[in-house]
Amino acid sequence: MTDLPLADxxxxxxxxxxxxxxxxxxxxxxxGGPGWTRPSYxxxxxxxxxxxxxxxxxxxxxxxxxxxxxxxxxxAGRNPALPPLFCGSHLDTVxxxxxxxxxxxxAAALALVAALRExxxxxxxxxxxxxxxxxxxxxxxxxxxxxRAALGRLLPEELQARRADTGRTLADxxxxxxxxxxxxxxxxxxxxxxxxxxxxxxxxxxxxxGEPYGIVSAIRGGLRYRAAQVQGAWAHSGGAPxxxxxxAVVAFADLVMAMDRAWEGFLARGSDLTVTFxxxxxxxxxxxxxxxxxxxGFCLDLRSEDVAVLEAADLALRDEIRRIERARPGIRFDLGxxxxxxxxxxxxxxxxxxxxxAARRGDRPRRMLSGGGHDAAAFAAAGWxxxxxxxxxxxxxxxxxxxxxxxxxxxxxxxxxxxxxxxDG
Amino acid sequence: MTDLPLADxxxxxxxxxxxxxxxxxxxxxxxGGPGWTRPSYxxxxxxxxxxxxxxxxxxxxxxxxxxxxxxxxxxAGRNPALPPLFCGSHLDTVxxxxxxxxxxxxAAALALVAALRExxxxxxxxxxxxxxxxxxxxxxxxxxxxxRAALGRLLPEELQARRADTGRTLADxxxxxxxxxxxxxxxxxxxxxxxxxxxxxxxxxxxxxGEPYGIVSAIRGGLRYRAAQVQGAWAHSGGAPxxxxxxAVVAFADLVMAMDRAWEGFLARGSDLTVTFxxxxxxxxxxxxxxxxxxxGFCLDLRSEDVAVLEAADLALRDEIRRIERARPGIRFDLGxxxxxxxxxxxxxxxxxxxxxAARRGDRPRRMLSGGGHDAAAFAAAGWxxxxxxxxxxxxxxxxxxxxxxxxxxxxxxxxxxxxxxxDG
Numbered sequence: 001m002t003d004l005p006l007a008d009x010x011x012x013x014x015x016x017x018x019x020x021x022x023x024x025x026x027x028x029x030x031x032g033g034p035g036w037t038r039p040s041y042x043x044x045x046x047x048x049x050x051x052x053x054x055x056x057x058x059x060x061x062x063x064x065x066x067x068x069x070x071x072x073x074x075x076a077g078r079n080p081a082l083p084p085l086f087c088g089s090h091l092d093t094v095x096x097x098x099x100x101x102x103x104x105x106x107a108a109a110l111a112l113v114a115a116l117r118e119x120x121x122x123x124x125x126x127x128x129x130x131x132x133x134x135x136x137x138x139x140x141x142x143x144x145x146x147x148r149a150a151l152g153r154l155l156p157e158e159l160q161a162r163r164a165d166t167g168r169t170l171a172d173x174x175x176x177x178x179x180x181x182x183x184x185x186x187x188x189x190x191x192x193x194x195x196x197x198x199x200x201x202x203x204x205x206x207x208x209x210g211e212p213y214g215i216v217s218a219i220r221g222g223l224r225y226r227a228a229q230v231q232g233a234w235a236h237s238g239g240a241p242x243x244x245x246x247x248a249v250v251a252f253a254d255l256v257m258a259m260d261r262a263w264e265g266f267l268a269r270g271s272d273l274t275v276t277f278x279x280x281x282x283x284x285x286x287x288x289x290x291x292x293x294x295x296x297g298f299c300l301d302l303r304s305e306d307v308a309v310l311e312a313a314d315l316a317l318r319d320e321i322r323r324i325e326r327a328r329p330g331i332r333f334d335l336g337x338x339x340x341x342x343x344x345x346x347x348x349x350x351x352x353x354x355x356x357x358a359a360r361r362g363d364r365p366r367r368m369l370s371g372g373g374h375d376a377a378a379f380a381a382a383g384w385x386x387x388x389x390x391x392x393x394x395x396x397x398x399x400x401x402x403x404x405x406x407x408x409x410x411x412x413x414x415x416x417x418x419x420x421x422x423x424d425g
Numbered sequence: 426m427t428d429l430p431l432a433d434x435x436x437x438x439x440x441x442x443x444x445x446x447x448x449x450x451x452x453x454x455x456x457g458g459p460g461w462t463r464p465s466y467x468x469x470x471x472x473x474x475x476x477x478x479x480x481x482x483x484x485x486x487x488x489x490x491x492x493x494x495x496x497x498x499x500x501a502g503r504n505p506a507l508p509p510l511f512c513g514s515h516l517d518t519v520x521x522x523x524x525x526x527x528x529x530x531x532a533a534a535l536a537l538v539a540a541l542r543e544x545x546x547x548x549x550x551x552x553x554x555x556x557x558x559x560x561x562x563x564x565x566x567x568x569x570x571x572x573r574a575a576l577g578r579l580l581p582e583e584l585q586a587r588r589a590d591t592g593r594t595l596a597d598x599x600x601x602x603x604x605x606x607x608x609x610x611x612x613x614x615x616x617x618x619x620x621x622x623x624x625x626x627x628x629x630x631x632x633x634x635g636e637p638y639g640i641v642s643a644i645r646g647g648l649r650y651r652a653a654q655v656q657g658a659w660a661h662s663g664g665a666p667x668x669x670x671x672x673a674v675v676a677f678a679d680l681v682m683a684m685d686r687a688w689e690g691f692l693a694r695g696s697d698l699t700v701t702f703x704x705x706x707x708x709x710x711x712x713x714x715x716x717x718x719x720x721x722g723f724c725l726d727l728r729s730e731d732v733a734v735l736e737a738a739d740l741a742l743r744d745e746i747r748r749i750e751r752a753r754p755g756i757r758f759d760l761g762x763x764x765x766x767x768x769x770x771x772x773x774x775x776x777x778x779x780x781x782x783a784a785r786r787g788d789r790p791r792r793m794l795s796g797g798g799h800d801a802a803a804f805a806a807a808g809w810x811x812x813x814x815x816x817x818x819x820x821x822x823x824x825x826x827x828x829x830x831x832x833x834x835x836x837x838x839x840x841x842x843x844x845x846x847x848x849d850g
Contacts, residue, residue, distance in 0.1 A: 034711075096711045138713045203664030220663050226714055234824035237701035238645050238728040238796030239628030242688060249702045250685055256678035263667060276662035277674045278716050281708035286459075286521045288563045289651055289703045289724045290797070291823045296705065299714045303663040371663035372715070398716045399659035 011417070014118040015111045015410045018055075022107035023406070025051045026091060027099050035096040035400030039165065040134035040145065041069070041173035048091040052106055052131050059113050061129065067184035068149030069177055071131040075113055077123045083193040083385075085123070085420075087112060088130030090146060090375060094138045095165075098402025100200045104391060104409055106131050108198035111413050116420070123420050130195070132375050139163050140170050141226050143341040144378035151382040152189030159185075194350060195379035195386040198412060200404050202372045206392035211366060212408035213415070215351050215358075216388035219370040219377040220272070220303040221343035223310040227299065227336040230255075232328075234286070234294030246330025248296040249282055255333075258320040259300075266309065273313055274303045274371060300335075305343045305369055314338075344377035350387035357419025363411070365389075372397070389416065436842070439543040440536045440835045443480075447532035448831070450476045451516060452524050460521040460825030464590065465559035465570065466494070466598035473516035477531060477556050484538050486554060492609035493574030494602055496556040500538055502548045508618040508810075510548070510845075512537060513555030515571060515800060519563045520590075523827025525625045529816060529834055531556050533623035536838050541845070548845050555620070557800050564588050565595050566651050568766040569803035576807040577614030584610075619775065620804035620811040623837060625829050627797045631817035636791060637833035638840070640779050641813035644795040644802040645697070645728040646768035648735040652724065652761040655680075657753075659711070659719035671755025673721040674707055679753075683745040684725075691734065698738055699728045699796060725760075730768045730794055739763075766798045769805035775812035782844025788836070790814075797822075814841065 029044045029051075031037035038044040049071050056063050056073030063073045077084070089105025109129045116123060133146030140161045148154045159171040159181050166173070171181040201207075206214055232246035256277055263275040282296040302313045321333045351367065358365050370388060380386040389412045395401035454469045454476075456462040463469040474496050478488050481498035488498045502509070514530025534554045541548060558571030565586045573579045584596040584606050591598070596606040626632075631639055657671035681702055688700040707721040727738045746758045776792065783790050795802075795813060805811040814837045820826035 094713050202661035235821040236627035236797050236823050237726045238699055249705055253678035253681035257682050274663055276717055278714045279708055279712040280674055283704055283706035287704040288519050289726050291703050301662045301714050372661050396660040398661050
């Protein structure tokens with residue numbers, strides 16, 4: 001098959017208009033501002049899935065859902081013996097999140113189908129538009145719920161995890177949205193295929209370099225404490241001498257600074273790591289200006305492309321806690337439950353395949369690391385050939401100001417369209 | 426007048442039973458546990474005042490209230506030309522506070538009157554049981570509201586301060602409890618007299634020394650930032666490199682550790698100081714495990730017996746903030762409004778007078794500093810001869826476990842009763 005006529009403005013216009021329309025329709029669905037809030041397994045997430053289902057049906061795709069509510073819309077390829085190419089992302093958001101995380105990847109997948117239709121191209125393998133559920137782990141303390149469910153890798157006990165805002169279990173929320181966690185647990189894994197995900201970078205690398213998109217070679221894994229605590233001793237702020245205080249805020253500050261120094265050390269030794277204390281709560285009704293704080297809650301997120309570095313950072317954390325507890329009598333840390341997501345190496349063959357499409361467009365996207373976890377990590381962990389395309393973004397991510405130029409996304413979609421038009425697509 | 430018969434068990438029993446009864450009745454009034462919660466200018470505070478009014482009337486005292494709702498119950502002395510001795514404390518609590526802060530001082534004052542009645546002793550000067558309103562500054566950002574109102578020193582703009590939980594103004598809350606802030610503003614200051622306050626120590630000094638009570642020679646003043654903020658930049662926890670982060674939690678931890686070191690330095694130079702970050706809030710709906718925190722709220726309480734030390738600590742705070750803002754681009758601190766209470770030197774004559782009563786009982790209470798602010802500081806600032814008697818306590822203060830032995834309080838009451846029985850009483 002020869003190269004697609006990429007100068008064809010009808011195809012380019014289709015890509016751009018599809019992206020714009022999907023983003024507009026999906027982002028009309030939110031609990032309210034600032035930013036966008038569509039909790040995992042909420043009515044709003046289901047409504048967003050329905051938007052994509054209607055778009056997929058309009059393009060003549062064959063639509064199905066699995067027992068966890070993941071949406072699949074299939075465009076048949078020319079060779080049914082080839083493993084299909086699944087392409088998509090998720091539509092849930094963090095609380096007060098941005099306009100592009102997840103939804104841009106779904107828009108790109110739909111734009112690819114629309115472009116193939118517009119160009120009257122049938123890809124070699126089946127192309128399966130994929131919309132997962134519940135990718136944002138702020139709602140349930142479980143990583144990649146929807147994609148791991150699709151892959152037959154969600155554990156029965158994970159169905160009992162409770163949503164942070166409602167306190168209800170994942171199984172309850174699945175049922176409330178019309179899905180069947182019991183059937184899900186009985187279903188076997190699908191045959192491994194291929195997975196492609198477009199996503200904003202969620203970091204400053206492409207923006208600082210002035211590059212519209214890049215290809216992801218690995219995804220950092222995470223080691224997390226979502227409900228850690230420091231216990232100290234309540235006392236009067238003016239009456240308790242410095243000696244003998246067990247101040248939970250000071251003990252926590254000690255840990256934060258120690259872990260920041262430890263992080264600097266890991267980076268200096270060439271290890272990949274991020275350290276984030278994203279949430280700190282010493283603001284209960286028991287806390288007051290005139291009281292030495294006797295308690296503080298926090299969460300800690302460690303990420304690395306290397307499991308050994310995560311283990312070493314966790315050991316450093318425990319060493320620092322022991323040091324602080326020894327130095328500050330009356331202080332006790334309780335890290336609570338640990339949760340993890342595994343780092344993922346993406347497929348060299350698929351990286352080269354996307355790079356080939358980009359080259360046909362005259363682009364040379366860099367290979368880069370993903371700091372955020374993504375559904376592609378779950379597919380890679382299940383043995384699928386997986387790849388991600390990162391889109392330049394700015395103003396942070398997981399926040400209302402999260403920025404992206406849809407033209408950058410369209411350019412990346414055209415690169416993959418060129419790859420799909422090759423003999424290996 | 427000769428010494429009272431302190432071996433008289435009827436007087437001792439009266440003191441103990443009055444203390445127990447007042448504490449039991451007042452502590453039956455609370456918004457619910459853990460601990461005790463009676464907000465300033467709440468219905469519960471008014472009900473607690475009504476308990477004391479009934480007790481005072483039962484003892485035949487002449488009861489009045491001022492326009493701010495402070496309660497005064499007068500036992501006429503033998504010499505109306507002498508300045509009266511006002512004696513009491515407050516009945517509001519912090520949120521989830523203890524069983525003794527404030528209420529023990531009111532119970533002691535009532536026990537003194539009951540003991541004088543039981544012993545058929547008329548003091549030299551009028552004795553005025555005093556129950557102030559709104560001493561705990563966690564509710565309104567104003568120090569010593571009731572006592573300063575009684576002294577004609579509350580400012581019109583302070584009536585516009587809003588209660589932390591309701592958002593309504595102090596003037597509104599006064600009116601809702603049946604008092605008259607407009608008339609209060611028109612009233613002049615009373616003639617300076619004398620003030621005595623019993624209070625738990627709110628610190629470990631007496632407990633560690635094994636001493637039941639002490640006499641306070643000075644009260645620390647405070648310099649406070651109740652609504653300070655750190656602004657940073659929201660980002661993705663896994664996507665944002667360490668370089669370029671503006672992490673509000675790390676910047677705050679830097680400040681906490683710096684101020685803790687600065688505090689150590691002040692103490693090493695012999696300066697009196699406490700430093701407390703009592704409340705920290707990075708737990709809004711925008712905060713999440715997977716986000717670099719872009720914002721954090723906190724409050725800071727500095728206390729010292731020496732205004733110059735408070736000023737120096739405030740300068741150290743501002744120096745550290747400048748250093749942190751320079752070292753961490755994107756970080757901005759906003760300290761918000763500052764509030765202050767002045768340190769107070771208590772009356773050497775009244776200290777000696779209480780010590781004289783204690784000596785007659787065979788006690789030698791230490792002279793000590795008060796870390797907490799108290800109504801006595803407001804009376805001292807208004808030019809009243811003032812003194813405090815501290816009662817040993819444990820398990821902290823301003824917290825549900827706050828401990829005190831009523832027998833220690835009774836012993837201190839007997840010491841003051843002995844002082845009242847002297848020629849200078």
